[in-house]
Amino acid sequence: MDILIELTYAAIVFVAFKVLKIPVTKWTVTTAVVGGIFVVGGIFLCMAYYHPYTPNARIYFQTTPIVPQVRGKTIDVYVKPNTPLKAGDKLFAIDPTPYQARVDEIEAQLRFSQKRLKESQELAAHSAGSRYDVEQYQEEVNQLQGELDKAVFNLNSTVVVAPTDGWVTQLRLRPGMMAVPLPLRPVMTFVHSEDPMLVAAFKQNPLQNIKPDFNAEIIFPAIPGRAFKGKVIKIQEALAEGQLQPSGDLLSVSTHIPEGRVPVFINITDDMSRYNLPLGSAAAVSVYSESMEPLALIRQVLLRMVSWRNIICFEGL
Structure with a gap:
């Protein structure tokens, strides 16, 4: 940015000497140089303080790593990359066979216990049985009911659904892959359909x-030649x-503490x-x-000059 100001001042000086025919003497040259230092320096310092500019901005967005609740082999992937989804839409399915078998097993045990x-309750009512047996079987039924609830939850978790409206990007999950409930190994990344944040x-x-x-x-390298209006949020x-x-460590003040930039939401x-x-x-x-x-x-003007400069792009060969 400062280079653009200096080049603009240099262009004004060139026009003054070449076009307006101002005599080239030691006084005029000295005045142009010293005046340029004060004028350009003053403009740049005041403009940088009262109308700040940063090239460090980015559009941020929220994502959720998708991790299954249960372990198993993936049998079907329902989604396609970058396709809009609604909350509750199916993402993928894990083989439910072992979880369905567990539900069937507990249901059989629960029916027998019930x-x-x-x-035992009928026998106890006719004084032909023990209340202890009733309490024991009641506890067994309650325990099996809890195990059944957990087994049904695991069975339902074999089908993973979208947490909110959004889409899946860079889909790498394929049928036959193992899905493991490890937070450090998500099987896909879900992008939420929320307004992105410009920070x-x-x-x-x-x-x-x-x-x-x-x-x-705001200017974007991806949209050269355009400046967009915005507001500080x-x-x-x-x-x-x-x-x-x-932590057990005491606060240590170092002389090399980084300043840290201030995030501003636009x-x-x-x-x-x-x-x-x-x-x-x-x-x-800006x-x-x-x-x-006035500055x-x-x-x-300088911001738009930077925006037009973005149209020039070279990659190393």
């Missing part, structure tokens, strides 16, 4: 000139660099529906405060 309980990371210096409802402009109340977790007010902008795309953001408003125009 029959024994009924018989810009600003330095702490101009933080007092970034407030909710301040106007902002909120500023992150706490920084990750300062968080403390329960709402894009322009319509972005006609642009192909993947979630996670990078961006650059925020315009209510102070030094905001320079910031807007």
Whole structure:
């Protein structure tokens, strides 16, 4: 950004000497150089403080790693990558045979125990049986009922469904693969159909000139030549660099503590529906405060110059 300001000033000086025919003397050259240092430096410093800019912004979105509740071989995958899903739609199914067999086994045991309980109750009612037998069979029925509830839950868990509206991306699960209930080994990643968040990371210096409802402009490398309007929603109340977790260690203040950038949440007010902008795309953001408003125009021009620069892209061969 500072290079663009310097080049703009250099172009003005070139026009003054070549087009306007200002004499080239030691006084005019010295005035142009010293004046450039103060003018360009002053504009850049004031603009960076009152109308901050950051190239460190990104569109963030919420995902959920899908981990099955039970272990088993995958027999069917119902979803297709990047296809919209509703909450409760089937994602994949695990072979239910061992879990169905367990349910059948417990149901048979439960029916037998319920029959024994009924018989013991009838005998006890006619003083031909022991109350102890009734209590024992009642406890057995209650225990089997609990085991049946757990077995039915495991059986139902062989079919995994979508937690919310959304879609699955980069699907790698295939029939025949083992699905294991390990949090570190999710079988797929579910993307929620929620509004993505544009988060810009600003330095702490101009933080007092970034407030909710301040106007902002956003540019994307994926959409060169365009600047989009936005509003500041909120500023992150706490920084990750300062968080403390329960520990037996005392707080140690080091001279090399990283400053940490401040996450600022931006709402894009322009319509972005006609642009192909993947979630996670990078961006650059300018925020315009209510102070030094004339410098905001320079910031807007420079921001658009950076946006047009994004049309130039080279990959190493």
